Amino acid sequence: MxxxxxxxxxxxxxxxxxxxxxxxxxxxxxxxxxLTPDRLTEAYAKGVFPWYSEGQPVLWWSPDPRMVLMVxxxxxxxxxxxxxxxxxxxxxxxxxxxxxFDRVITACAAxxxxxxxxxxxxxxxxxxxxxxxxxxxxxxxxxxxxxxxAGGLYGVSLGRMFFGESMFSHRTDxxxxxxxxxxxxxxxxxxxxxxxxxxxxxxxxxxxxxxxRQEFERRLTLSLGEPRIRDWTYHLSTWRRLVPPExxxxxxxxxx
Numbered sequence: 001m002x003x004x005x006x007x008x009x010x011x012x013x014x015x016x017x018x019x020x021x022x023x024x025x026x027x028x029x030x031x032x033x034x035l036t037p038d039r040l041t042e043a044y045a046k047g048v049f050p051w052y053s054e055g056q057p058v059l060w061w062s063p064d065p066r067m068v069l070m071v072x073x074x075x076x077x078x079x080x081x082x083x084x085x086x087x088x089x090x091x092x093x094x095x096x097x098x099x100x101f102d103r104v105i106t107a108c109a110a111x112x113x114x115x116x117x118x119x120x121x122x123x124x125x126x127x128x129x130x131x132x133x134x135x136x137x138x139x140x141x142x143x144x145x146x147x148x149x150a151g152g153l154y155g156v157s158l159g160r161m162f163f164g165e166s167m168f169s170h171r172t173d174x175x176x177x178x179x180x181x182x183x184x185x186x187x188x189x190x191x192x193x194x195x196x197x198x199x200x201x202x203x204x205x206x207x208x209x210x211x212x213r214q215e216f217e218r219r220l221t222l223s224l225g226e227p228r229i230r231d232w233t234y235h236l237s238t239w240r241r242l243v244p245p246e247x248x249x250x251x252x253x254x255x256x
Contacts, residue, residue: 005033015062027063035128064213075207104140108166150174161223
């Protein structure tokens with residue numbers, strides 16, 4: 001039985017009650033309720049996230065296993081490493097944090113996804129995460145080229161945990177550059193793990209892997225016990241652990 005949440009006062013059930021592998025909706029934990037910053041804070045602190053389509057009630061998920069990216073296991077392929085290094089060196093190319101959050105989440109909602117009809121980032125969800133962003137718990141990492149937003153991602157930060165939500169690209173590899181920037185930022189801030197929710201081949205190629213839900217929740221509890229990040233400014237020096245400085249070459253505006 002899936003529990004129905006009637007009001008904000010109804011707590012999310014224990015994640016062990018989520019539908020198991022082999023069921024019609026593995027990982028589905030509960031349905032109903034409203035998307036509010038308080039409800040989202042409760043959910044993410046338990047490792048639960050909303051995922052549903054237009055016309056459906058809010059659906060709450062806790063999959064087992066869980067896809068994560070350990071930031072020290074991030075794989076930067078040679079071609080992407082060259083792209084990132086070129087991006088760092090090129091005038092007019094920069095990474096920003098939270099300078100255009102509304103544009104990022106809107107672009108993520110509008111980006112077609114292979115195998116998906118429509119978007120799960122529905123209007124209600126955009127509104128809720130905008131409110132949560134204004135409280136300082138949702139952040140965007142943005143790739144800018146010559147003053148234009150070329151790509152980016154957004155996600156949730158609680159304690160020393162980052163929950164990746166979605167990304168988009170208007171230029172080749174722009175979202176991957178934003179992800180590499182996020183990884184560098186997490187390493188500098190002592191964030192060991194990025195939640196990726198569900199497995200994709202793309203995330204696997206970048207070093208993501210599945211872990212049992214119990215292990216995920218154990219790691220999550222440890223990260224939530226750490227003080228939250230207060231400084232969300234981004235510095236060029238954060239790249240250096242990922243891409244060592246190289247001799248300067250001619251600038252190239254094409255990110256791809």
